[in-house]
């Protein structure tokens with residue numbers, strides 16, 4: 001099921017934040033939204049999952065227009081800022097979120113066990129979240145996003161604050177999810193992570209400046225560094241002709 005974003009616009013307090021973005025996110029791939037801080041990546045994710053309402057334009061998952069309650073059950077979202085309950089343990093947080101996803105009780109315990117293992121938090125499952133480190137909270141947020149085995153996984157800067165070894169393990173997991181058919185959309189400003197993705201959308205000041213396979217985008221650069229494409233967008237924008 002591909003995701004189609006069609007001519008989406010969004011302003012906050014009359015300031016345009018997303019400007020006429022259209023793209024098709026292919027199913028079963030890892031797509032990244034890459035852009036500098038404040039370029040609109042989080043807003044675009046929130047528009048796609050229906051958490052923010054677009055001023056103009058539409059988002060569809062195959063033929064179904066968002067927002068749609070049935071589709072929401074197929075979506076996992078890991079926000080940039082943790083939405084966790086600090087006075088509950090990791091396990092209790094997972095139980096709470098399973099209620100929101102209306103998960104069947106029969107295999108809940110096994111799912112909780114599985115996602116805790118994936119993010120290496122099994123030993124700390126009883127600890128209150130307020131005593132967690134930043135990286136542990138990130139990992140718990142990821143576990144929550146994975147709990148209901150979503151077909152679409154939206155991850156807003158998932159590896160910020162995670163050490164390089166665990167980051168590697170987590171990326172191996174993302175590749176494994178992809179191989180089992182999950183569509184992954186990830187926002188990042190880390191250029192190295194782009195090379196892990198199949199497709200990249202480069203976002204600059206709320207506009208889509210490049211979109212294509214990572215291989216194609218790398219080929220457009222002189223030295224294989226995708227940053228170059230931003231530098232040329234920035235210089236065009238100064239000259240007033242970014243489209």
Ligand SMILES: Nc1ncnc2c1ncn2[C@@H]1O[C@H](COP(=O)(O)OP(=O)(O)OP(=O)(O)O)[C@@H](O)[C@H]1O
Pocket residue numbers: 012013017035036037038039040041042043044080189
């Ligand atoms: N609810 C809101 N109200 C007002 N302005 C907002 C709101 N949400 C986002 N913005 C503004 O929209 C712009 C884009 O923000 P967004 O969080 O989408 O960027 P981003 O690319 O995800 O940044 P970062 O990489 O720093 O997370 C910023 O200027 C931000 O201040």
